[in-house]
Amino acid sequence: MNSAAGRAPTSADVARLAGVSRSTVSLVVNDVPNSRIAQPTRDRVLAAVQELGYAPDVSARQLRAGISRLVLMPLPRLPRGMMVDATIEHLSEKLSDSGLTLLVHGDRRSTGMAAARMWAELRPAAVLVAADRCTKSSVALLRRAGTEVLMIADRPLPWADTLEFDQGRVGEAAAAHLLAAGHRRLAAIVPAGPLEGLGRARAAGLGTAARAAGAHSEAIAMEATHESAAAAAAAVRRPGGPTAVFTYNDEYGALLHRALGDQGATMPDDIALVGADNLPIATYLRPALSSVALDPVEMADHMCHAIRSLLERPARSEALVAGVLATPLLVRRETS
Amino acid sequence: MNSAAGRAPTSADVARLAGVSRSTVSLVVNDVPNSRIAQPTRDRVLAAVQELGYAPDVSARQLRAGISRLVLMPLPRLPRGMMVDATIEHLSEKLSDSGLTLLVHGDRRSTGMAAARMWAELRPAAVLVAADRCTKSSVALLRRAGTEVLMIADRPLPWADTLEFDQGRVGEAAAAHLLAAGHRRLAAIVPAGPLEGLGRARAAGLGTAARAAGAHSEAIAMEATHESAAAAAAAVRRPGGPTAVFTYNDEYGALLHRALGDQGATMPDDIALVGADNLPIATYLRPALSSVALDPVEMADHMCHAIRSLLERPARSEALVAGVLATPLLVRRETS
DNA sequence: CTGTTAGCGCGTTCAA
DNA sequence: TTGAACGCGCTAACAG
Numbered sequence: 001m002n003s004a005a006g007r008a009p010t011s012a013d014v015a016r017l018a019g020v021s022r023s024t025v026s027l028v029v030n031d032v033p034n035s036r037i038a039q040p041t042r043d044r045v046l047a048a049v050q051e052l053g054y055a056p057d058v059s060a061r062q063l064r065a066g067i068s069r070l071v072l073m074p075l076p077r078l079p080r081g082m083m084v085d086a087t088i089e090h091l092s093e094k095l096s097d098s099g100l101t102l103l104v105h106g107d108r109r110s111t112g113m114a115a116a117r118m119w120a121e122l123r124p125a126a127v128l129v130a131a132d133r134c135t136k137s138s139v140a141l142l143r144r145a146g147t148e149v150l151m152i153a154d155r156p157l158p159w160a161d162t163l164e165f166d167q168g169r170v171g172e173a174a175a176a177h178l179l180a181a182g183h184r185r186l187a188a189i190v191p192a193g194p195l196e197g198l199g200r201a202r203a204a205g206l207g208t209a210a211r212a213a214g215a216h217s218e219a220i221a222m223e224a225t226h227e228s229a230a231a232a233a234a235a236v237r238r239p240g241g242p243t244a245v246f247t248y249n250d251e252y253g254a255l256l257h258r259a260l261g262d263q264g265a266t267m268p269d270d271i272a273l274v275g276a277d278n279l280p281i282a283t284y285l286r287p288a289l290s291s292v293a294l295d296p297v298e299m300a301d302h303m304c305h306a307i308r309s310l311l312e313r314p315a316r317s318e319a320l321v322a323g324v325l326a327t328p329l330l331v332r333r334e335t336s
Numbered sequence: 337m338n339s340a341a342g343r344a345p346t347s348a349d350v351a352r353l354a355g356v357s358r359s360t361v362s363l364v365v366n367d368v369p370n371s372r373i374a375q376p377t378r379d380r381v382l383a384a385v386q387e388l389g390y391a392p393d394v395s396a397r398q399l400r401a402g403i404s405r406l407v408l409m410p411l412p413r414l415p416r417g418m419m420v421d422a423t424i425e426h427l428s429e430k431l432s433d434s435g436l437t438l439l440v441h442g443d444r445r446s447t448g449m450a451a452a453r454m455w456a457e458l459r460p461a462a463v464l465v466a467a468d469r470c471t472k473s474s475v476a477l478l479r480r481a482g483t484e485v486l487m488i489a490d491r492p493l494p495w496a497d498t499l500e501f502d503q504g505r506v507g508e509a510a511a512a513h514l515l516a517a518g519h520r521r522l523a524a525i526v527p528a529g530p531l532e533g534l535g536r537a538r539a540a541g542l543g544t545a546a547r548a549a550g551a552h553s554e555a556i557a558m559e560a561t562h563e564s565a566a567a568a569a570a571a572v573r574r575p576g577g578p579t580a581v582f583t584y585n586d587e588y589g590a591l592l593h594r595a596l597g598d599q600g601a602t603m604p605d606d607i608a609l610v611g612a613d614n615l616p617i618a619t620y621l622r623p624a625l626s627s628v629a630l631d632p633v634e635m636a637d638h639m640c641h642a643i644r645s646l647l648e649r650p651a652r653s654e655a656l657v658a659g660v661l662a663t664p665l666l667v668r669r670e671t672s
Numbered sequence: 673c674t675g676t677t678a679g680c681g682c683g684t685t686c687a688a
Numbered sequence: 689t690t691g692a693a694c695g696c697g698c699t700a701a702c703a704g
Binding site: 006007008009053055056057058059060062063066068073075085088089091092093095096101102103104105106107108109117118120121122123140141144145146226251254255257258261262280281283284285286 | 342343344345389391392393394395396398399402404409411421424425427428429431432437438439440441442443444445452453454456457458459476477480481482562587590591593594597598616617619620621622
């Protein structure tokens, strides 16, 4: 398997063209403080860099430094979609302000030791990964290799640095809104399948807030199909059923929205409906779906901050990082 | 900025533990053909690898080899969403079958020379990137550095290897369906803003197919707002206006769908509506939106195949790769 | 002041 | 089965 036009220009090529040594090239290119290189020399080097299109090989740099400026984020398996997408974009930007490069690893399937080995090969400074892809020993492998591991989980893990993403607060935000509107019988739609865990966490927040207010709440399981949505809608509309429903996210909200409409229920009069994640979908429905929004910018901020703390902390500090990911904000539209 | 537990285990560590030389470790770990290492030795090495959690440093390997097994894909700027997401997942899988690792670069903003330099630093074997982020000279920089560049564009570029993504075919598929249903006055919704280019390409396909069938077609600009959608709906419903509309994608379709409904139009009787990309949204609407689907698996196949051809082709072959990305398939639902 | 020499880091490969 | 050299950028020590 050969390659394009050939060998990349090296610092030696630049040095030759500029008539200086390789050290000088390094000093100029990295703008090393206290390096006494005369301006004319500097200019010659930069001109040569320009002419050759020289870009220092990160491999060589990393090999020498022992550790890279890379932050590796394996694509999360579960919640594909805009939230992840937007967060990645902002995180990438913020990290690059700290001289870090965010690389997203395309492999979504591997977990445990195999995954850890795959990530470790790249010797990233840090790995930012959802808890479901790591075991205790895979984290140990990475840390032994000099890579910090920051796990995204819904509660702090005793054996790893954790970025706590308290999904319960999403449900709490929905509950606060619905309770304030006078509802006393709430329900949470919990997706069946791989998203169930996340769904339960959000539903639990709703339940907790309801109990605290002396209101009633229940969980209703639902798959991402029209049939299942119809069944859920029927369950909601049974005599004595809930007057307000919180769905795992806006997609489930949209499905239930349609099912309720098909069954002749009007929103918010018969049933109030609140989704989550504030997806574009929410605004396309009629009546438009209220939704609990998480700000991707804020999430990216928290992530960036946590990663930097991890990389800057003194050698043996035992403290686990634990941060809450974002403040859920209710966007009220027409269904509540 | 220091790091985790320390230094990663090296081949020297493994060699020491197994009581062999570093060369032997290399031969065993890489399973080099024709290297006659006795089975007991082999076993000792592998045991040591296991015990230490050794993972060879890609940097060192890459430095030595001069080229990596990395395929870099900068996140596309424009069409965020599930299509991209699903394609990345499948592509990652297929590439790893060829021993290649897909890394997605989080930076979405940089273009031209700055971007090229950023990518070149990683010395990837190939870069897979949308045409709007590259200039002729930035591609030249990458190729000089030994990196193959595969551009995703809507038509072959004379100065780069191109993966042709003929967006026009999406519009053609919509037209074929609508013409077969007897429509003779078609319209295409073209998004205003950054998506305009893509939108025009899809609309052009509709126009071509309509002309070929002796039918009429027009383009209608629309922003992603309810106000603009209302204006577009009014334009559609004017006397003598189109009887069928193709929207850039399902999100624009959803917006127009709602606006048409608000204005009392029924679908498909008053107006037939077809979106694109087959997003989940399409199934949540009432009536459900017909949509032109592109198969992400097929797209990933094409991409993987093109990348492999690029990496395997003999040194100076001038041929440009040009492949069509996917066959659009119409999913008929209730609006057409 | 200005710039250079020498050697390191780690995995691979060829000759011995 | 191994010793030695290599690939490229960084930096401490050193010389003009």
